[in-house]
Amino acid sequence: MSSDIFHEEGIRLKEMIQRLEKEKDDIHLKIEGHNEDYDDLKHYLSEFTADPMEMYQNYRSMTNVSKTINFYFNQINKIQKLLEAPYFGRIDFLFEDDVDVEEVYIGKFSFTDQDNDILIYDWRAPISSMYYEYELGQASYDSKIGKIYGEITRKRQFKIKDQHLYYALESSINIHDEVLQKELSTTSDDRMKTIISTIQKEQNSIVRNESAHTLIIQGVAGSGKSAIALHRIAYLLYKHKGTLSSDQITIISPNKIFADFISNVLPELGEEPVHEQTFDEIAINLLPKSLKIETSYEQTKKIIEEPHSNYTYRVKLKSTFTFFRQLSKYVNEIDSTIFQPDQDIYIADTLITRNYLTSRFYSYHKLPVKQRLDELANDILDVIQTSKAAEIKRIPSKKDVIKKLRTFLIFKDAQSIYINFYNEINPTDTLNWHKNKLEYQDVFPYLYCIHYFDGIQTFESVKHVIIDEMQDYSPIQYAVINKLFHCKKTILGDFGQMINPFSLNLGDSISTIFTKMEFVELKKKLSILL
Structure with missing residues (x-):
């Protein structure tokens, strides 16, 4: 190490610390001033009777002062961290x-x-x-x-x-x-x-990648993929400040370890912790409350304890890309025949033809089945409203119209669709749906059918999803996640460390499920990032 360089940079560091200390003192003075303003406003409101408009203006002023004080405290926090190590x-x-x-x-x-x-x-x-x-x-x-x-x-x-x-x-x-x-x-x-002081060129390109709608990071243990994903979050929050905030980012992981790591380290990089949840939590929130479901932990335990059981066979079958492809194809096929009016109908003495019912129903093909019935009922009521019959007959309720339309459905709910599908592809085995409890390997296929038939509220407020331990999820799980989250995604893991030996096969499925994806692989263990 050159003594000249060390001496030069030592002087520069002392000067920087002095500037930072002065900035911190200046901000403290600003905070004191704003605290006095806040106390004055508070005192005025408590001591004097004001008209409603004046009270409203004072409350607004107090809120603005409070926000300013919080902003300065955040600045103090950043300066305090810079004082420990201003730069690298x-x-x-x-x-x-x-x-x-x-x-x-x-x-x-x-x-x-x-x-x-x-x-x-x-x-x-x-x-x-x-x-x-x-x-x-x-x-x-x-x-x-x-x-x-x-x-x-x-x-x-x-x-x-x-x-x-x-x-x-x-x-x-x-x-x-x-x-x-x-x-x-x-x-x-x-x-x-x-790791910001030692990020290498390859890692930096991953951190700053904004072209990929879905970025897949495959990395061996010790390759630094988790740290890189963390810094990628921090970078995106910085780059898109104003349009992307920490509460618009979700981490999906099988356990709390990665999420806790992210939540602990993000503040070190000047960002707020992000929301976290597991696949199990997502499923519980979306499925009917009356339905009990097996957990992923219970599934893994049974696979280990009963490797040659019928249960393990079912897990293996439903974890394959072939199973997902069959379900997707089946749903697409039944969609062309699920609604079959067998005759013209009269509602409030108004003729609604079979052709009209069919054409209007399928014109809403992008919507879930139940929403199509809702839209079709609106169309029928509009027709009745403009007919002569509307002048002399009571117009039926929308609920009654939908009830009539449901009689033309081949399948009455998502459960019957999934049961019928499974019976077709595997007639020698029955779907284990006893005592209102669902085996874990059926949870996401069932959600896939619910999304098609009933519709599921999507997470439109989420603008970026990070999925950890990608190797432990099946293609059908990814397909459901893709339907729920339309935003950009960062997915990371190591296919050499599968817990479920039947989970995702990278080569033949992930690229089919995620369009506009980019794949990066970290093959080396980087000791400096351990």
């Missing part, structure tokens, strides 16, 4: 057609002085991407105004902890042995907090 990297960038080199220091968060000069760039900022993508020489990054070109003339890597500079090294293509040794000497918990 630096690049000197000479913009094309310019003569001045800009020193770009990169940290967890951005820090701007009172003149709006950026002293520290957030690691997720567009210009910071060059730290991960390039070494010395020609470089570029994407900005709001287009591609920015230039040259990286210097690149350094730092280790700062508790305001102490441990090392400052000129960077090269490979991580310096000295850096690696120092990183590996930290505790495992510290290493997992953030």
